[in-house]
Every structure is written in C-alpha cells, then in structure tokens.
Amino acid sequence: MTLHVVVMGVSGSGKSTVAEGIAQRLGWTFAEADQFHPQSNIDKMTAGIPLDDEDRAPWLRGLATWMARQAAKGEDTVIACSALKRSYRTMLQRDVAALDGPHRVVFVHAHGPFGVIADRMEGRRGHFMPESLLQSQFDTLEPLGADEGGFELDVRHPPDELVTEAVRRICS
C-alpha cells in the first residue's frame, strides 16, 4: 500500500513549504506541481491569464502518472499541487487509481485569508505567478470537503507547526 499526499490550495498559500517539510520529515519523494505545467500554461499565468479546465487536465494526468511511477518503485509521495476544484481532485484520484496498485490519496488543504496570502505573494521573489491572479485562484477554489479524505491546515501558523500537525494526522 502506498500513500500519496497532495498539499493543495491557492497560489502563495504555503503548499510547497508544507509539502517539502512533510516529505523531509517522512523521507518521502516530493514533487512540485508547477514543474509539470507545460510552457504554454506558465506563459498564460505569467501574462496574468487564469488557467481553465482544459489547461489543467493534461497537467493533472501528468502528475497522476508521476505518482503511480513512484509507487511502482515502492515510494510514497508528497506533492504541492493547487488542485483548486473538487473535479480536479476527483481526476487525480481516478487517474492514480487507474495506474497504481493499492494506495491512498490524502488531501491537505493549505487554507488562509486572502490578505495573509496576498502579503506572502508580495514578499516572494522570482516566481512567475503574478499577484493579480490571486483573486481568480480564490474564485476558483472549492474548499476541501469533509468527504474527500483529508484535512485543512490554517496557514497562519508557522511552517514547523503545520508540518508537525500534518505528519501527525497523515500517520494516525
């Protein structure tokens, strides 16, 4: 049985920080979903245009394939992936299930107020994602449902506490 942790949330919410922390603590394989976007998606976001369902579908398939490949090597995985809509999370679940043996996907929603996340995006340097897209990220976000197999983290807490809480809940 392999475990796949998907740390989800809007841009700047702290997904990568938390996901990397979890992967480090547990010794699991980490991937940053941004690295799986085709250049056309990066160009679109850089130009301040939000992605749509069509842009995201092949990207999600690529991520599911990567998760299943790691699982085939016996590796548990942690990814930082916005997975903003319930349908995207369902697609990820479905595609991983089609490719992988016995496994579990756990969603961790990095969740926080607009102002806090906007400030963090402003403080972050050298990232292609413009702050102007944060509103559309919040508009698109469908918060993780209680029935989706996961939990929420309040990103106003320090990263170390968030990682400890996430590891405790993943391993319980």
Ligand SMILES: Nc1ncnc2c1ncn2[C@@H]1O[C@H](COP(=O)(O)OP(=O)(O)O)[C@@H](O)[C@H]1O
């Ligand atoms: N819990 C936190 N408290 C304070 N700053 C944080 C926290 N998590 C992330 N950050 C900072 O906020 C910015 C965005 O975090 P990042 O992990 O890149 O978010 P995402 O992967 O969701 O875009 C980074 O500069 C990061 O150092």
Ligand SMILES: O=C(O)[C@H](O)[C@@H](O)[C@H](O)[C@H](O)COP(=O)(O)O
């Ligand atoms: O589905 C999307 O619209 C993108 O995946 C988006 O949510 C993601 O946030 C960007 O790729 C920027 O990357 P960061 O999340 O690292 O800022």
